[in-house]
Amino acid sequence: MKRLIREPLLHFFLLGALLFGLYGELNRHGFNAPNEIVVTHGQVNVLQAQFQRLWQRPPTPQELQGLVDNWVREEILYREGLAMRLDRDDPVVRRRIEQKVEFIADSALPAAPTTEELQRWLDRHPNLYRVEPSYSLRQVYFDPARHVQLGADIAAAQRALVAGRSFAKDPTLLPGTLDGSAAQVAGVFGSAFADALRSLPMDTWQGPIQSAFGLHLVQLTARRDDRPASLADVRAEVERDLVHARTQDANTAFYDKLRANYTVRIEDSRLHASRPAG
Amino acid sequence: MKTPLILIPTALLLGLVACSQRAPETSSTAATPASPETATPKVSDTPYPRQVYWGDEHVHTGWSADAGLAGATLSPEDAVRFARGQKVKSSTGQDAQLARAFDWIAVTDHSDGMGTINELQAGNAEFMADPTARRWKEMMAKGGEEAAAAKGEAVSAQATKSLPKVFMDPKWMVSAWEKTVDIMEKYNEPGKFTAFIAYEWTSNGENGQNLHRNVIFRDGADKTRATPPLTTFQSMVPGRAGTDPESLWKWLGDWEAKTGGKALAIPHNGNLSNGWMFREARYDGSPLTQEWAAARARWEPLVEVYQYKGLSEAHPMLSPTDEFVQEGIWDTADLNGNAKKPGDIAHEYAREALKMGLRLQDRLGTNPFKFGMAAGTDTHNGLSTGAEESNFFGKFATEEPSPHRWNDIYQKQQAGIRKDWTLMAAGLTGVWATSNTRAALWDAMKRKEAYASTGPRITVRLFGGFDFSDADAAGDLPAVGYGKGVPMGGDLKAASAGKAPVFLIAAMKDPEGANLDRVQVIKGWVDAAGKTHEKIYDVLWSDNRKAANGKLPPVGNTVDLTTAKYTNSIGAAELRGVFKDPEFDAAQRGFYYARVIEIPTPRWTLYDALRYGVKMDKEVPMVIQERAVTSPIWYTP
Numbered sequence: 001m002k003r004l005i006r007e008p009l010l011h012f013f014l015l016g017a018l019l020f021g022l023y024g025e026l027n028r029h030g031f032n033a034p035n036e037i038v039v040t041h042g043q044v045n046v047l048q049a050q051f052q053r054l055w056q057r058p059p060t061p062q063e064l065q066g067l068v069d070n071w072v073r074e075e076i077l078y079r080e081g082l083a084m085r086l087d088r089d090d091p092v093v094r095r096r097i098e099q100k101v102e103f104i105a106d107s108a109l110p111a112a113p114t115t116e117e118l119q120r121w122l123d124r125h126p127n128l129y130r131v132e133p134s135y136s137l138r139q140v141y142f143d144p145a146r147h148v149q150l151g152a153d154i155a156a157a158q159r160a161l162v163a164g165r166s167f168a169k170d171p172t173l174l175p176g177t178l179d180g181s182a183a184q185v186a187g188v189f190g191s192a193f194a195d196a197l198r199s200l201p202m203d204t205w206q207g208p209i210q211s212a213f214g215l216h217l218v219q220l221t222a223r224r225d226d227r228p229a230s231l232a233d234v235r236a237e238v239e240r241d242l243v244h245a246r247t248q249d250a251n252t253a254f255y256d257k258l259r260a261n262y263t264v265r266i267e268d269s270r271l272h273a274s275r276p277a278g
Numbered sequence: 279m280k281t282p283l284i285l286i287p288t289a290l291l292l293g294l295v296a297c298s299q300r301a302p303e304t305s306s307t308a309a310t311p312a313s314p315e316t317a318t319p320k321v322s323d324t325p326y327p328r329q330v331y332w333g334d335e336h337v338h339t340g341w342s343a344d345a346g347l348a349g350a351t352l353s354p355e356d357a358v359r360f361a362r363g364q365k366v367k368s369s370t371g372q373d374a375q376l377a378r379a380f381d382w383i384a385v386t387d388h389s390d391g392m393g394t395i396n397e398l399q400a401g402n403a404e405f406m407a408d409p410t411a412r413r414w415k416e417m418m419a420k421g422g423e424e425a426a427a428a429k430g431e432a433v434s435a436q437a438t439k440s441l442p443k444v445f446m447d448p449k450w451m452v453s454a455w456e457k458t459v460d461i462m463e464k465y466n467e468p469g470k471f472t473a474f475i476a477y478e479w480t481s482n483g484e485n486g487q488n489l490h491r492n493v494i495f496r497d498g499a500d501k502t503r504a505t506p507p508l509t510t511f512q513s514m515v516p517g518r519a520g521t522d523p524e525s526l527w528k529w530l531g532d533w534e535a536k537t538g539g540k541a542l543a544i545p546h547n548g549n550l551s552n553g554w555m556f557r558e559a560r561y562d563g564s565p566l567t568q569e570w571a572a573a574r575a576r577w578e579p580l581v582e583v584y585q586y587k588g589l590s591e592a593h594p595m596l597s598p599t600d601e602f603v604q605e606g607i608w609d610t611a612d613l614n615g616n617a618k619k620p621g622d623i624a625h626e627y628a629r630e631a632l633k634m635g636l637r638l639q640d641r642l643g644t645n646p647f648k649f650g651m652a653a654g655t656d657t658h659n660g661l662s663t664g665a666e667e668s669n670f671f672g673k674f675a676t677e678e679p680s681p682h683r684w685n686d687i688y689q690k691q692q693a694g695i696r697k698d699w700t701l702m703a704a705g706l707t708g709v710w711a712t713s714n715t716r717a718a719l720w721d722a723m724k725r726k727e728a729y730a731s732t733g734p735r736i737t738v739r740l741f742g743g744f745d746f747s748d749a750d751a752a753g754d755l756p757a758v759g760y761g762k763g764v765p766m767g768g769d770l771k772a773a774s775a776g777k778a779p780v781f782l783i784a785a786m787k788d789p790e791g792a793n794l795d796r797v798q799v800i801k802g803w804v805d806a807a808g809k810t811h812e813k814i815y816d817v818l819w820s821d822n823r824k825a826a827n828g829k830l831p832p833v834g835n836t837v838d839l840t841t842a843k844y845t846n847s848i849g850a851a852e853l854r855g856v857f858k859d860p861e862f863d864a865a866q867r868g869f870y871y872a873r874v875i876e877i878p879t880p881r882w883t884l885y886d887a888l889r890y891g892v893k894m895d896k897e898v899p900m901v902i903q904e905r906a907v908t909s910p911i912w913y914t915p
Contacts, residue, residue: 055514057532143852171752172852173737173786175328187378187735190789212789213851240464244355 037075039068047071113242119231121242129229129238134181135197136222139189142208142215143170150215154208158217161205174213182226189213197223321469323718326760327710327727331719332735333382333472334361334662335544335707336492336582336654340369341454342478343391343445345658348429349418349675352660354385354458358465358473360661369675374661377669378735378790380706381714382472383662384654385458386492388480389507391445392454408442410435423686426676430689434614438485459503466498468715475499477507479543481521483561486614488550489523491543492582492654493530496720501539522561527573542724544652546582548631549590552612553622556631556647558638571638571646579724579767583628583907584653584732585705586664586673591651591730591873591907592629600814602798602875605902606702606732615691632910633802633810636867640808650726650767650909651871653705663703665733667902668842670703670882677701681890684883684898699898703882704732708906710765726767731906734788740766740872742911744773746780751855755784766871766908772915778862779913783817784854785874785906793849795820795833795875795903799857802910803868817857817872820850835878837901842880842888849877869910876904 047067051059059067087093113121122129140157147153160167178185186194190212200206200220208215231238264273339357340350351369352360360366363379406412417428435441459475466473474494481489495502513520514528530541548555560570583591588608597603609626611617624630628651635647655664659678661671670679677683677698684699708729711722722728729738739755743763750758759765759782770779785797796819802812816830823831836845859870884900886892894900 055532057536145850171755171854173739173755173784173854183379186789188789193789212787236467244359 037072039072043071044068113239113246115231118235118238118242122229122231122234122238125241126228128241129234131227131229131233132182133198133226134179134224135185135220136177136179137185137197138177138219138221139174140176140217141170141172141174141213142217143172144214146170154215154217158205158207161217161219170214172213189216321713321715323712323715325712326756327712327722327765328756329711330708330735330737331381331472331711331714332665332706332708333380333384333719334654334657334664334705335384335386335474335476335494335652336478336546336585336656336705337361337383337385337660337662338387338478338656338658339385339660341392341458342387342658344388344429344432345660345674348658349425350659351675353461354387354660355461355465357385357660357662358383358461362465362471366661368661368671368678369659370678372678374663374671376663377666380471380662382474382709382719384474384476384492384494385462386476386478386494386654387454387458389455389477389509390480390511391441392477392507392509408444410442411444423676426674426686426688429674429676434486438614455506456503459499463499466716469713472714472716472719474716474720475502479508479510479526481510481523481526482613483521483551483554484519486612486616487552487554488547488613489521489545489554490547491523491526491545491578493526493541493543494720494723495539495541496716497537497539498716501537505533505537519561524561524570524573527577530577531573540720540724541577542579542720543577544580544582544654545578546585546654546656547587547590547613548581548626548628549588549593549608550611550613551626552616552618553625556625556627556634558625558634566638566642566646568642568644571642571644574646575644575648579649579726580652580728580909581628581631581649582652582654582705583730584702585656586701586703587656588700588702589704589732590627593623593627595623596627596630597812597814602873602903602905605899606704608696608700610693610696611689611691615689617692629800629802629812632869633804633812636802636804636869637808637810639867640804645912648912650723650728651730651907652707652723652728653730653732654707655705664705665703665731665735667703667733667880667882668885670885672698673701679886679889681886681892684886684892684894699883699894702732706731706733706735708735708738726909727765729766729906729908732902732904734791734876734904734906736788736791736794736874736876736904736906737784737786738872738874738906738908739782739784740908740911741782742768742770742779742870742913743782744770744777744779746782746856748856750782751784755782755854758782764911766911768911770911770913773862773864773913775864777864778859779870779911780859781857781870781872781911783857783872784852785818785872786852787849787876792844792876792879792904793820793846793851794853795849795877796830797853797855798873798875799870800873800907801859801868801870803863803866805866813861815857818853818855820853820877821848833877835901837878837880837884839884839900840888842884844877844879846877864915867912867914869912871910872908874906878903 048059048064051063051067142150142154144150157167174188178188182194185197193209193211196209197220200218202220202223205217205219207217209218266273337357338345339352339354341354349369352366356366360374360376361380361383363376365373365375368374406415414428414432417424462473462475465471475498476492476494479491479493483489508514508526508529510520513522513525515522515525518524526543530543534540545555558566560566583589589606592600592603593607593609594603609618609623631647635645639645655662656673658673659671659675663669663671672678672683677686686698688696688698688700708731709719709722710727711718739759741759741763745762763782764770773779781799783797785794787794797817799815799817800812802810804810819830820833834848836848878901881899881902883894883898887894
């Protein structure tokens with residue numbers, strides 16, 4: 001039953017039936033008086049709204065009169081044309097109606113997936129959603145170009161950090177503290193530096209660690225290792241991917257089902273009638 | 279009460295579609311309150327911009343007419359997924375993925391004919407009934423040069439206003455626009471990734487003069503979805519052409535007034551405008567007015583200076599002493615291949631326009647060309663790969679990786695043939711914002727706290743003030759910079775007696791990229807006689823080089839042409855310091871911006887040559903010096 005409720009073709013037919021009923025109800029009077037045209041308040045509002053959407057201002061009274069006159073003219077010619085069956089085999093009409101069908105089919109696509117479905121999708125693609133490691137760190141930067149005795153200077157700085165003494169630091173735009181994922185760390189310090197944090201001992205000043213910019217003493221104050229994502233971590237992403245995949249499948253399936261009801265014969269021996277995938 | 283026969287059911291149908299369409303979209307948005315476990319935490323803004331956010335403000339997909347004609351099949355959804363770092367299949371069936379995801383993107387499909395091309399690809403009857411559309415469809419089906427030629431014809435037909443009528447019907451466009459907006463809503467995640475709602479207003483002037491603008495909205499679907507984007511087929515200003523930028527500015531003003539939203543426009547490719555982008559006249563040739571200047575300055579705070587079709591920061595003829603301006607110059611034609619006339623170039627490039635703006639301010643009361651720097655790719659295959667030379671997917675689907683693409687014809691122009699090897703793998707904008715949200719990024723763009731890179735994620739800070747000391751460069755630079763001065767995009771008022779502007783500058787290499795060669799300050803000013811000038815100062819550089827005769831020796835070149843490898847054995851990881859204008863005249867209006875130059879690195883053509891084992895012509899450059907330019911700081915006494 002659940003499957004049936006989400007069946008696009010069913011939605012399509014239900015919507016179609018609904019529209020057919022409404023059409024008949026609303027047009028009962030219309031059929032009774034084929035040569036009468038009533039421009040309702042609703043219709044005037046529609047014309048006004050269409051104008052406003054394009055021009056971003058309401059029409060002037062003269063413009064509104066023009067819109068209505070034009071609509072009446074269009075309506076009369078349209079009715080006459082329908083009576084002459086001019087809608088048949090017209091490429092514009094064909095395309096417009098095809099588009100409406102597609103829109104209805106689109107709107108009947110599977111709605112929001114359930115939590116169970118999201119979980120199943122996540123279980124099937126765990127590697128797409130792995131939560132990467134994240135870190136809270138403090139760092140002190142050493143620009144190799146500014147130090148004659150780099151090793152000694154770093155060692156001295158490390159002693160000062162441990163003792164809580166202040167010392168002169170090399171100027172840099174690099175942040176002294178950072179709280180973020182491995183990708184965010186890599187975005188600032190480079191991927192080699194981010195990789196080095198994976199196995200760095202916690203809490204104490206460690207290093208020097210090489211980055212794209214020079215050397216660093218680093219104190220890791222928190223580390224969250226990479227792990228498989230729970231649905232709560234990545235729900236939005238999983239939902240987007242699942243809906244994306246389903247939309248593609250459903251559009252194909254919708255056409256294939258309709259196509260299965262038809263026999264197609266092409267009177268040109270060079271060509272063949274393509275069959276639905278399923 | 280009588281009801282009209284046909285119209286009501288149609289309206290009902292559309293109403294139903296609209297409602298039922300919206301339901302699944304909202305329920306699949308991250309911020310849906312219905313599922314508490316996914317409720318997006320409120321994004322907090324930092325007190326001042328601490329981070330630079332990287333993105334592309336210029337991306338076309340298969341929903342752009344010319345892109346579809348050249349074989350692009352990717353949708354805006356594919357483009358956003360790609361920008362977020364996900365793997366997608368390119369239009370030619372190749373796997374494509376960025377080495378580093380972006381922080382934000384603006385998908386800017388052309389509003390003219392938006393959404394029509396999917397119909398053309400589907401080969402539907404309405405389009406096929408038009409002989410031109412049918413011929414294009416057939417050319418596209420053949421692919422390769424034929425597809426490229428079809429694209430060329432479409433661009434030219436749009437420019438000469440001879441596009442088949444069926445392309446101009448707004449009925450196709452509305453649905454494509456609404457779908458675009460819905461996709462951006464779905465992928466926009468405040469704090470994590472920003473998907474701007476945007477489009478490109480594509481005016482080709484009268485005959486191929488590129489006057490394109492990327493329109494970027496600050497707002498979401500609630501304000502943007504109901505209004506279809508402006509095309510050039512209709513003018514918002516009675517008596518003026520639909521291709522006149524004044525029509526766009528009027529539309530933007532009306533749209534803001536109506537919705538309470540905010541929008542800005544980013545012009546691009548002045549280099550293909552044959553003198554029209556920064557022309558000293560209105561579109562119809564009449565003299566500039568104060569209102570015109572105010573509108574231009576209001577709506578266009580940024581100009582795109584780097585992209586696939588050339589670099590438009592400056593031109594060697596206008597800046598003959600600039601050593602770094604030869605690269606990526608496309609000065610042979612307009613968009614349709616029409617040759618340039620003498621004098622056109624003076625009205626196409628950003629630096630010259632910034633100078634012109636200082637001069638025009640005297641006459642108009644407002645500086646119309648007071649803009650900052652942005653960059654984007656202008657990709658037409660949905661894949662924004664301009665930031666990655668080794669991963670360049672070309673502009674059109676016909677230029678996706680292949681052994682022969684370097685030598686394919688981009689365009690037959692009056693002045694000769696332009697080949698695809700001249701394409702630049704360029705264009706990324708860095709934005710100094712207080713958070714990664716539409717509002718914060720847009721606000722930063724509006725105040726011009728943004729800058730252009732040819733690709734590398736070079737961090738650049740530029741602050742201007744009168745009270746910076748040398749010691750300030752060694753301290754906490756943003757704290758001092760914001761505390762005692764203004765950031766890029768800002769203004770300095772009249773100097774008090776004896777003071778000269780001082781600039782606090784720091785540049786840091788791309789953490790995954792090459793070292794820096796130097797930082798320059800480019801100054802432009804206007805003298806008492808109304809004449810404009812420019813001067814380039816080498817301010818900071820690597821390797822303790824000594825200038826000889828006022829010229830800094832080149833940094834060197836480590837690129838190995840047999841392996842496409844370079845080393846960071848030359849150049850500097852970070853450069854910082856202060857620059858005090860040595861020739862300051864307190865009475866003269868001027869601007870200052872910084873340009874950061876990388877050491878030489880392999881160009882996409884070198885990666886192609888090695889990947890495919892092809893030998894390219896001698897004239898094809900194999901090495902480039904990537905760069906970033908900041909938005910200026912203006913001195914306005």
